[in-house]
Amino acid sequence: MFKKITIFSIICILSFTLVSGLPVYAKTQSQIKQELSDSQDKEKDAKADYEAKKKKEAQIEAEIKTLEKTIAATEDELKTLESEISANNAKIEEIEIEIAAMEANVQRQNEDLSARLRMMYESGDGSLVEVLLGSESINDFLGGLDIVKKIHAYDMEVLDDLNAQLAKIEEKKAELDAIKNELKANQDKQIQKRESLASDKKKLVAAEAQAHKETVEAQEDYEAAQKASDALESELRSFRSKNEWAGTVVIGNGRLGWPCSGRITSEYGYRTRPNYGYTQLHSGIDIAVPTGTPIRAAESGVVYSAGWKGSYGNCVIIDHGNMEGKSITTLYGHNSSLAVSVGQSVTRGQVIAYAGSTGNSTGPHCHFEVRVTGVAQNPRGWL
Ligand SMILES: [Zn+2]
Numbered sequence: 001m002f003k004k005i006t007i008f009s010i011i012c013i014l015s016f017t018l019v020s021g022l023p024v025y026a027k028t029q030s031q032i033k034q035e036l037s038d039s040q041d042k043e044k045d046a047k048a049d050y051e052a053k054k055k056k057e058a059q060i061e062a063e064i065k066t067l068e069k070t071i072a073a074t075e076d077e078l079k080t081l082e083s084e085i086s087a088n089n090a091k092i093e094e095i096e097i098e099i100a101a102m103e104a105n106v107q108r109q110n111e112d113l114s115a116r117l118r119m120m121y122e123s124g125d126g127s128l129v130e131v132l133l134g135s136e137s138i139n140d141f142l143g144g145l146d147i148v149k150k151i152h153a154y155d156m157e158v159l160d161d162l163n164a165q166l167a168k169i170e171e172k173k174a175e176l177d178a179i180k181n182e183l184k185a186n187q188d189k190q191i192q193k194r195e196s197l198a199s200d201k202k203k204l205v206a207a208e209a210q211a212h213k214e215t216v217e218a219q220e221d222y223e224a225a226q227k228a229s230d231a232l233e234s235e236l237r238s239f240r241s242k243n244e245w246a247g248t249v250v251i252g253n254g255r256l257g258w259p260c261s262g263r264i265t266s267e268y269g270y271r272t273r274p275n276y277g278y279t280q281l282h283s284g285i286d287i288a289v290p291t292g293t294p295i296r297a298a299e300s301g302v303v304y305s306a307g308w309k310g311s312y313g314n315c316v317i318i319d320h321g322n323m324e325g326k327s328i329t330t331l332y333g334h335n336s337s338l339a340v341s342v343g344q345s346v347t348r349g350q351v352i353a354y355a356g357s358t359g360n361s362t363g364p365h366c367h368f369e370v371r372v373t374g375v376a377q378n379p380r381g382w383l
Pocket residue numbers: 266282283284285286367368
């Protein structure tokens with residue numbers, strides 16, 4: 001196992017080294033197009049993802065709002081219940097006072113009645129004597145007896161009435177107690193509902209926070225994807241404008257195409273070198289380009305030379321055969337690497353090398369020469 005891992009690691013390190021050691025080539029237009037298409041696909045996906053997450057977040061927000069309404073309604077209901085309960089309690093209290101007063105009244109009436117009856121009983125005939133003494137006639141006496149009976153009957157009536165009232169009040173009290181219990185049960189239910197709603201809300205708020213975080217991340221991804229696509233689009237635009245320039249700018253007879261596009265840092269011609277006391281011919285034009293820029297064949301032909309060529313560094317020479325009755329060759333110097341080999345047929349615009357700064361060179365550029373029957377001429381006359 002250890003051995004396997006070690007070998008695998010070495011392979012990884014080696015391939016990494018190999019990859020990073022490769023020269024950096026400029027991308028071709030079709031590569032950029034492919035990258036742009038991939039990037040646009042990614043952008044589309046990222047946009048869909050972002051929108052889905054935004055929607056989910058909005059849904060949770062809406063759910064929270066609905067829940068908040070339910071919570072408010074529950075609170076209102078609880079308040080109503082509480083006031084109903086307190087009104088009910090006040091009523092119960094009132095009735096209890098009423099019952100107590102009635103009970104006291106019944107008690108007193110009862111006592112009065114008992115006292116009177118006891119007195120009448122204890123006095124025996126005495127009362128009758130009193131009634132008799134107080135009576136002016138026998139008729140009065142008889143009448144007095146009637147009064148005693150009537151008083152007794154009245155007392156009994158009052159007592160019955162009081163007892164009936166008391167029973168009614170007790171009934172009412174029981175009714176109120178039932179209402180009170182029902183209200184209390186409702187209140188308990190509402191309180192439970194409130195607690196469950198609060199816990200639901202807590203969960204939703206947490207879900208919303210998570211959804212928001214995800215939305216923000218998706219938005220960032222989407223924006224990054226947009227940026228990547230924009231960068232590739234501008235890369236493609238600049239590639240096109242560069243190539244259009246390279247392909248269309250005609251300054252001479254236009255017989256040859258530009259090997260690459262860039263700033264001309266040195267023209268063809270004789271340079272005086274005061275420090276050395278002589279003049280020297282610069283046999284081509286120097287086009288400054290970044291290392292790795294594709295160098296293209298100025299015209300179709302056969303590779304005459306491909307390899308190291310002294311101060312030219314990595315150099316390619318293409319033989320174009322007869323053009324306008326003259327034998328024409330083109331030379332491309334200072335490349336970082338070559339893409340063709342001797343004897344190979346190439347077409348106009350085909351990549352034959354990648355720019356560099358090999359040989360006698362102070363910076364990455366393409367030294368481009370046009371040779372007419374073996375003698376260097378100003379390439380501008382041919383471009
Ligand atoms: Zn040069």
